[in-house]
Amino acid sequence: xxxxxxxLNHRTAPVEVRERFAVPAGKLxxxxxxxxxIEGLGESVVLSTCNRTEFYLAGDHAEDAAATLRRxxxxxxxxxxxxxxYEHHRxxxxxxxxxxxCGLDSMVLGETEIFGQAKEAYRQALDAGATSxxxxxLFQRAFGVGKKVRTDTRIQEGATSVAxxxxxxxxxxxxxxxxxxVIVIGAGEMSRQTAQxxxxxxxxxxxxxxxxFDKAEALAAEMGGRAVKFDEWQPVLAGVDVVISSTSAPHxxxxxxxxxxxxxxxxxxxxxxxxxxxPRDIDPACGDIEEVYLYDIDTLEQLxxxxxxxxxxxxxxxxxxxEEELRKLNLPGx
Amino acid sequence: xxxWFLIAATALAAVGGVIGMWSxxxxxxxxxxVIWMIAVFAxxxxxxxxxxxxxxxxxxxxxxxxxxxxxWSLTLFYLVVGxxxxxxxxxxxxxxxxxxxxxxxxLPGVLDPDPQRVTGSDPWRETHAAMSVLSYGSLALAAVAxxxxxxxxxxxxxxxxxxxxxxxxxxxxxxxxxxxxxxWIGVALLSIGIIAGFLMPRQSGGGHLVAALAVWTGYAGxxxxxxxxxxxGRRTATVAVLLFVVSLSVFALV
Numbered sequence: 127x128x129x130x131x132x133x134l135n136h137r138t139a140p141v142e143v144r145e146r147f148a149v150p151a152g153k154l155x156x157x158x159x160x161x162x163x164i165e166g167l168g169e170s171v172v173l174s175t176c177n178r179t180e181f182y183l184a185g186d187h188a189e190d191a192a193a194t195l196r197r198x199x200x201x202x203x204x205x206x207x208x209x210x211x212y213e214h215h216r217x218x219x220x221x222x223x224x225x226x227x228c229g230l231d232s233m234v235l236g237e238t239e240i241f242g243q244a245k246e247a248y249r250q251a252l253d254a255g256a257t258s259x260x261x262x263x264l265f266q267r268a269f270g271v272g273k274k275v276r277t278d279t280r281i282q283e284g285a286t287s288v289a290x291x292x293x294x295x296x297x298x299x300x301x302x303x304x305x306x307x308v309i310v311i312g313a314g315e316m317s318r319q320t321a322q323x324x325x326x327x328x329x330x331x332x333x334x335x336x337x338x339f340d341k342a343e344a345l346a347a348e349m350g351g352r353a354v355k356f357d358e359w360q361p362v363l364a365g366v367d368v369v370i371s372s373t374s375a376p377h378x379x380x381x382x383x384x385x386x387x388x389x390x391x392x393x394x395x396x397x398x399x400x401x402x403x404x405p406r407d408i409d410p411a412c413g414d415i416e417e418v419y420l421y422d423i424d425t426l427e428q429l430x431x432x433x434x435x436x437x438x439x440x441x442x443x444x445x446x447x448x449e450e451e452l453r454k455l456n457l458p459g460x
Numbered sequence: 461x462x463x464w465f466l467i468a469a470t471a472l473a474a475v476g477g478v479i480g481m482w483s484x485x486x487x488x489x490x491x492x493x494v495i496w497m498i499a500v501f502a503x504x505x506x507x508x509x510x511x512x513x514x515x516x517x518x519x520x521x522x523x524x525x526x527x528x529x530x531x532w533s534l535t536l537f538y539l540v541v542g543x544x545x546x547x548x549x550x551x552x553x554x555x556x557x558x559x560x561x562x563x564x565x566x567l568p569g570v571l572d573p574d575p576q577r578v579t580g581s582d583p584w585r586e587t588h589a590a591m592s593v594l595s596y597g598s599l600a601l602a603a604v605a606x607x608x609x610x611x612x613x614x615x616x617x618x619x620x621x622x623x624x625x626x627x628x629x630x631x632x633x634x635x636x637x638x639x640x641x642x643x644w645i646g647v648a649l650l651s652i653g654i655i656a657g658f659l660m661p662r663q664s665g666g667g668h669l670v671a672a673l674a675v676w677t678g679y680a681g682x683x684x685x686x687x688x689x690x691x692x693g694r695r696t697a698t699v700a701v702l703l704f705v706v707s708l709s710v711f712a713l714v
Contacts, residue, residue: 394692416692432622
């Protein structure tokens with residue numbers, strides 16, 4: 127029994143190559159079933175995401191089948207992709223799958239979306255009858271390892287982007303973000319991403335203001351929020367919990383007196399100010415107001431950077447767990 | 461026997477607190493805090509039931525029994541509030557306060573070694589004592605939540621976000637909500653205690669009732685200002701902590 131993984135990912139292939147080999151989400155099982163037509167192959171699973179396309183193959187002559195598969199792919203999609211492919215054999219293939227499932231091979235280290243994507247790929251292959259003893263055991267163990275790594279290590283801990291760090295801080299201040307109100311000052315890309323991240327975690331009302339009202343309206347429509355004219359945003363401050371500011375103004379836009387004027391109306395509730403503009407949009411003196419928590423781009427980037435470093439430090443521990451679990455599995459072909 | 465229950469309750473609270481703090485230091489969440497505090501609560505109940513039987517009344521005679529009743533009340537409120545609002549860390553902060561109260565009660569001479577049956581018991585007197593001490597349990601827990609808020613507020617303001625404590629502290633809004641609710645419960649119970657105090661037969665001048673009224677006014681004032689005008693979390697927490705410390709000192713003197 128042989129076990130092989132053939133694949134390309136964001137490290138080995140640029141997007142223009144990856145997109146040629148992407149398999150539609152609903153056809154993973156069908157593709158896995160088709161692969162079984164290759165001689166010497168008994169089982170297969172096809173995993174395809176925006177960052178990778180991988181074929182997990184098991185059979186008495188899976189290594190020969192992998193060579194046949196690559197030849198067929200070169201014939202159908204062009205031989206120029208050949209240098210982008212990698213192969214893992216036997217134990218290395220099993221380890222690779224576990225690393226993928228744990229998010230260790232992802233663009234954002236430790237991300238969890240891949241876990242669900244791998245589960246879906248396996249489910250489709252199982253339903254299509256493309257898996258049997260070896261890949262069933264391997265994938266089930268890989269999912270078990272993925273859960274163990276998430277529980278026993280800190281590979282997922284901390285947000286690794288400015289938007290993610292902002293959401294984490296907002297949750298530390300407000301708990302669940304359902305019902306949280308947000309105002310976005312300046313309809314740039316960074317503020318869009320940050321507001322989107324807050325909305326995805328439950329923030330309910332989004333107000334958008336921008337010097338160009340058209341842009342404010344466009345972003346508000348995208349967020350399901352309301353556009354506010356740039357000279358009318360100050361009264362809105364009374365009702366919001368989070369302010370995201372990212373204008374290109376050369377001087378501060380949000381000043382202490384803007385907040386002081388609405389403190390009583392707000393009944394001194396906590397206010398989270400996110401300043402992702404350079405030069406800064408929010409006067410640092412706003413942070414001296416008791417109920418205000420002010421974070422600028424440098425602090426947020428530093429938080430994201432520290433989280434990335436912490437995750438990097440967890441890799442060795444994750445690999446140790448993977449090795450230990452695979453040793454217990456004692457899978458044929460590894 | 462009662463003393464052994466108290467020693468067990470104190471030791472359990474101390475060990476639970478130390479384990480909880482160690483977990484916090486390491487940055488992990490300790491799910492055992494509630495279990496430790498349940499064990500503490502059981503041992504406190506053991507103590508109070510033995511003393512209650514000896515007294516044939518609510519065991520609130522002398523400083524020792526009052527302190528243990530207060531520690532029991534504090535634990536009770538933690539067990540009600542902690543799991544409900546997922547504030548397991550509240551237990552880590554509560555345990556040291558429980559240890560201090562009970563350790564003082566264990567000091568030689570504080571606890572009456574031979575509790576006598578209470579004669580001439582009056583229901584208003586018992587209601588007054590029990591409700592007043594219960595209210596202090598709630599107000600003590602509000603002060604604990606206040607300290608937690610002040611720690612978190614400082615860390616968020618100074619951008620010191622890497623400690624295990626920061627990771628384990630509940631959100632600002634949750635802490636504020638639970639602190640204010642505990643203050644309301646404490647004031648409500650204290651109101652019943654004070655009313656019962658005025659209805660009970662009094663031998664002495666009732667200095668402690670005046671002190672209780674002053675304390676009640678302080679807490680009621682804090683809650684009214686917060687309700688009507690609004691108050692920052694930091695000021696609410698600071699006043700809640702100060703009022704508790706001051707009122708405890710006042711009662712120790714009266």
